[in-house]
Amino acid sequence: MSALYRILKYAAILLWSAFVIAPFLWALTTSFKTANGITGGPTYIPWLQYQPSLEGWRLLFRSGGGGIQIGGPYLDSLIVTISASLISLVLGTLAAYGLSRFTFRAGFVRNADITFFFISQRIMPPVVLAIPFFLMLQFLGLLDTKFGLIIVYIALLMPIAVWVMVDFFNTVPRELDESAMLDGCSPFETFWRVILPNSKPGLVVAGLFCLIFGWNDFFFAFTLTFTQTQLLPVAIVALNSSVTPWWSLSAAALVSVAPLVAVAFVLESYLSRGNLAGAIR
């Protein structure tokens, strides 16, 4: 491999790395600024270019004047995302196993059509569903509640779980099921005792995808909750007005994207071990 090729290769890698990191570095440095540090034009290095202050970070725990009281939204986001992901994963995994192992027939409907029905829900644009969901939750008395959002998120996340798990189960050899059946296991025992313990990579990837798409949703939280329940993205976007407090906004942004960055490490370890090929196809 020529030296020129090597140089170009590493230059490309470093260039993209800089692009990836840029918004995070900008948010980090902005979070230590005050109004004075911002209105003078873009600055980057604390002490040298501007006087750093912890005001942006203190505002995370205060209300009013650019404060956002991040604790409540954080907890709400955690509860909604984790509950909806778990329910979606359980229902999605069961359905995926059924669709991967048994033959369904009802008129012209076959397995592939049922699988497509699950996955095709991702095509539905959120804006189409927003008003009906609003009226539906209003009718059920679930507007502005965590429970209402969880219901909506299940519809959003279950297709992802089904998509990942059907592909995954299709790569698990059927001989496993057959030998368990021969040993006298019922279909459910086969699933529970033999297949599930061998499905960790698929379950982890499906679960992580649910967490990512649940944690990162904005639109439904924005249209279906107001004051009692407030998720992180909504709380942060609320700061984005004509006089945006860039400092507390940056600090809040960093705090709220932090937990999912850990997910990148987990996904990479599955990727590099070659376990992802079966789970994503």
Add this chain to the structure above:
Amino acid sequence: MSADRSKFVFVLPGLIVLVAIILFPLLFTIRVSFSDWDVARPGLDWIGATNYLRLVHDTRFWESFGRLALMAVGSVLLQYMLGFGLALLVWREVRARRFFRVLFLIPMMTTPVIMAVIWRTMFHESLGPVNDLVRLLHFAPLPWLSQAGLAMMSIITVEVWQWTPFMFLMLLAGLLSLPREPFLAAAIDGAGPIRTFLRVTFPMMAPISIGAIIIRLIEASKILDSVYVITSGGPGTATETSSYYIFIRGLRDFQVGYAAALSFTYLVIMAISLTIIAKVLARAMLVRDRA
């Protein structure tokens, strides 16, 4: 319990829950689209196809499709090329490749709407670092968010930043699962890196490429969050996508009936065009595979 009965126990819970959650909104949308429901008169009256006749002449609606197509196809193509390039770069024979793999995945994990707020401060005309860089390169500062073409570029940049990692993830997973033999055969034939890529790597990656592009096109056809935060559809309507226009009509003006007609039309057009795109892509990329 017989195997025949128990197979329903696996599939039905998920199916019933999903249908219960989705069915009402969908049927309701269709019904409301034939009504005159708005702020002044909420209720399910029947006005026939009036809303659909109105939307046929709604140029703002049809223009929003053009912008959506430009935004979605443009950003997804860029994501595919960049994601494939990056996956090839850290596929093998690179120092610290696991570090770079994690780094390249990170943007996809971050909340789009929150990062869009940060990007909006970066694109700020006088106070943002993007124009600082432009000045450093001895150009005049650019009105990133207040000029039509540039605003479109800004949004595409953010979309590329956010979602290239998804392409990267899918394509790297694909690359890592490829068999070694075809590459050995190509090496024995004395094929250079470019020939190996065109004759071996790319054809073998065609199926996963199609899958990744279609998934991203589906997600991109719903673009709303980043437009809302970065430009609010502006300047004027220069970056208004279909979703955003429906959002304005339905949830800002509360023309619920008309928004429902727009929604349903949008959904049908999306389903049809995505199916066509999927078929065309499959043919184009898999034919090359056979050649």
